[in-house]
Amino acid sequence: MSLQQKVILIFSLLVGVFFQSLPLIRSGLYSSLWGLGFWGPTGHDLIWHLTLINHINHPLIIPLPTFSGYNLVNYHPFYDILISLLHRLTSIPISLWVFQLFPLISSFIFLVLSFYLGQRYSGQFKGGIIFLLLNTFSGSLGWLLTLIRFHRLGG
Numbered sequence: 001m002s003l004q005q006k007v008i009l010i011f012s013l014l015v016g017v018f019f020q021s022l023p024l025i026r027s028g029l030y031s032s033l034w035g036l037g038f039w040g041p042t043g044h045d046l047i048w049h050l051t052l053i054n055h056i057n058h059p060l061i062i063p064l065p066t067f068s069g070y071n072l073v074n075y076h077p078f079y080d081i082l083i084s085l086l087h088r089l090t091s092i093p094i095s096l097w098v099f100q101l102f103p104l105i106s107s108f109i110f111l112v113l114s115f116y117l118g119q120r121y122s123g124q125f126k127g128g129i130i131f132l133l134l135n136t137f138s139g140s141l142g143w144l145l146t147l148i149r150f151h152r153l154g155g
Contacts, residue, residue, distance in 0.1 A: 005125050012129055013111055016136035020107040022153075023143055028099035039153075046098055049080055053094050056084040111135065 001009075023040035028050075030036055038047060051065045052072070059081045062072040083102065087094045092101065111132050118131025143153055 001125070008129060009115065009125075012132050012136075013108065013115075016111045016132060017104060017107045019136055020111075021103045024103050025100055026153075028095035049083070050094060050098060052077065052080045053084045053087070053098070056081060059084075 024042065024046075027037060027039045027046065038044065052062070055063050055065045056077075059077075062077055062080075064070040064072050083094060083097050086092070086097055086102075114135040115128040115132040117128075119125060119128030121127065121131075147153060
């Protein structure tokens with residue numbers, strides 16, 4: 001890979017991680033104006049995950065936070081168990097893991113894998129970059145319209 005290609009790849013990864021993380025990165029932060037803020041389309045869902053993560057003491061038996069005396073069943077708790085484990089290993093607050101760190105890390109890994117898959121499938125560097133960018137912008141860009149029309153972040 002030439003130096004120019006490395007620069008293009010790094011720039012594309014930074015742009016991709018920025019745009020994928022932008023709708024969520026402000027969530028979980030405290031403001032003196034409105035308290036703890038939850039932004040983006042998944043903010044309400046992540047409140048459930050925060051509650052669940054805070055209740056995990058044993059990864060195989062997870063108490064259901066909304067019903068006392070019941071355990072969580074028929075659910076996919078692996079994300080919550082992973083965040084709980086990362087919190088215990090690092091002592092970094094759970095909300096920081098959920099809203100700021102994990103989205104950045106998972107976005108970076110996803111986009112690097114997208115680049116390699118696109119490059120391997122197409123046999124060209126350009127194919128990897130195109131696949132990386134398509135995966136970056138495959139979600140909604142509604143927040144961009146709000147930024148242009150009302151000069152604020154929304155969606």
